[in-house]
Amino acid sequence: MPAALTSNDNRVTVAMTGASGAPYALRLIENLLAQGQQVLLMVSSAAKVVLATEENMQLPGNPKAMAEFLRHKFGVTDTGQLQVFGKEEWFSPVASGSAAPKRMVVCPCSTSTLSAIAVGASNSLIERAADVVLKERGQLILVPRESPLSTIHLQNMLTLSQAGAVIMPAAPGFYHQPQSIDDLIDFMVARILDHLQLEQTLVPRWGYGTTSVRGEE
Known part of the structure; x- marks a missing residue:
C-alpha cells in the first residue's frame, strides 16, 4: 500500500x-501547476x-531550455x-529515496x-525514479495507452499492481456526455487528480452531475 502522504508534500514527479x-x-501538468504543486518533470526522447506528432510541439533538447519553454507555456x-x-541526471532529487517526491505519474506510459x-x-532516470517511488512505498500511477494488450503487457501490469503501483489505462468514459476531445482528456486527468488526492472540477462526480439516466420502466 502507498505510504500516507503528508499534508505539506506538494511535490509530484511526472514522466512522459x-x-x-x-x-x-x-493537461495534467497544467492542473498540477494551477494547484500550486511542484512538478519535477522528465520527458523521454520518444515522448x-x-x-511533435500529436501537439505540433517542438521541445528544446536541453533540460533547462525545455523547462523555460514549458514555464512560459503554462x-x-x-522557476x-x-x-x-x-535521462541521466543521476544527482537529481528523483533519483534518491532520501529526496524524491512520494508521488509519481508516468503519463503516457509506453509498454517499454x-x-x-x-x-x-x-537504465534511465524515469525508470530509476519509478523504482525509487516503489521501494519507498510511495504512490506510482502508470497511464498506459496500448491496444490490444499482449500477455506480456498484462503480466507486467500485474507485477506492478502487486508491487503497489496503480495501473490507470487511458480509457476515458462517456457517461458525462463529452462534447469534445478536451472533455475526454479531462476525464482521464480528473481520475489521476483524484488518485493524487487533489481537488478537481474538470468532470462532475458520479451522482453529482447534471445528467440523469433513467432505465426502462
Missing part, C-alpha cells in the same frame, strides 16, 4: 514517455516525438515550481517503460 497520449500529460513565474531533468519498471531496470 513514448506512448500516444501527450494531451493527457500536458518528444509524440509531442504561465509559471517561479522552482516546474523543473525538468535529463512499463516493462522496464516491472523488472527494476533503472
Whole structure:
C-alpha cells in the first residue's frame, strides 16, 4: 500500500514517455501547476516525438531550455515550481529515496517503460525514479495507452499492481456526455487528480452531475 502522504508534500514527479497520449500529460501538468504543486518533470526522447506528432510541439533538447519553454507555456513565474531533468541526471532529487517526491505519474506510459519498471531496470532516470517511488512505498500511477494488450503487457501490469503501483489505462468514459476531445482528456486527468488526492472540477462526480439516466420502466 502507498505510504500516507503528508499534508505539506506538494511535490509530484511526472514522466512522459513514448506512448500516444501527450494531451493527457500536458493537461495534467497544467492542473498540477494551477494547484500550486511542484512538478519535477522528465520527458523521454520518444515522448518528444509524440509531442511533435500529436501537439505540433517542438521541445528544446536541453533540460533547462525545455523547462523555460514549458514555464512560459503554462504561465509559471517561479522557476522552482516546474523543473525538468535529463535521462541521466543521476544527482537529481528523483533519483534518491532520501529526496524524491512520494508521488509519481508516468503519463503516457509506453509498454517499454512499463516493462522496464516491472523488472527494476533503472537504465534511465524515469525508470530509476519509478523504482525509487516503489521501494519507498510511495504512490506510482502508470497511464498506459496500448491496444490490444499482449500477455506480456498484462503480466507486467500485474507485477506492478502487486508491487503497489496503480495501473490507470487511458480509457476515458462517456457517461458525462463529452462534447469534445478536451472533455475526454479531462476525464482521464480528473481520475489521476483524484488518485493524487487533489481537488478537481474538470468532470462532475458520479451522482453529482447534471445528467440523469433513467432505465426502462
